Structures are given as C-alpha cells and as structure tokens.
Amino acid sequence: MGCCSTATAITEATNASDEPYGTSRLAAHLRHRRDVPPVEAVRHLTRDVTNHQGGDVRDDATVVCLDWH
Numbered sequence: 213m214g215c216c217s218t219a220t221a222i223t224e225a226t227n228a229s230d231e232p233y234g235t236s237r238l239a240a241h242l243r244h245r246r247d248v249p250p251v252e253a254v255r256h257l258t259r260d261v262t263n264h265q266g267g268d269v270r271d272d273a274t275v276v277c278l279d280w281h
Contacts, residue, residue, distance in 0.1 A: 215278045216242055216253065221271035225261050233264050250277035 218238065225233040241260055245253050254275045262269055 214250075214280050216250075217276045218257075219272055219274035221269070221273040222257070222261055222275060225265050225269065225271070225273070227264050228266055233261055237264075250279050253277045 223233055223235050223238055227233075238257075241257060242253065245256055248256070254277050257275055258269070258273065261273060
C-alpha cells in the first residue's frame with residue numbers, strides 16, 4: 213500500500229471507556245497490513261474501528277488507501 217488518508221472520525225472513534233482509536237493505533241494497524249492490497253487494508257481498518265467502538269461506526273468515517281506500480 214502506498215498512501216492512506218482517513219477522516220478524523222477514524223482516530224476520534226471512542227470505545228465504551230471513552231478511549232479514542234488514536235493515531236498510534238492507526239499507524240500500527242497500517243504498518244501491520246502494509247503488504248495487503250488497498251481494498252483489504254480499508255476493510256481491515258473499518259472492521260477494527262467498528263470493533264473498537266463496539267458496534268457501528270458513529271460518524272462520517274472515510275478511508276482512502278492507494279497503491280501504485
């Protein structure tokens with residue numbers, strides 16, 4: 213994956229303890245999946261954020277991941 217951009221709704225998504233998903237968790241998540249195709253990276257990230265929140269995404273969560281050859 214070459215480039216990824218997210219809306220603040222991703223990093224600001226909070227769990228039941230009011231802890232945000234955060235930029236550190238986002239960066240670690242993307243590093244761990246740097247070798248997957250962009251469409252899979254988006255799926256994994258949105259699933260992880262949804263799980264973090266304990267259900268549906270509550271805000272305008274936009275994720276764009278690109279790759280080039």
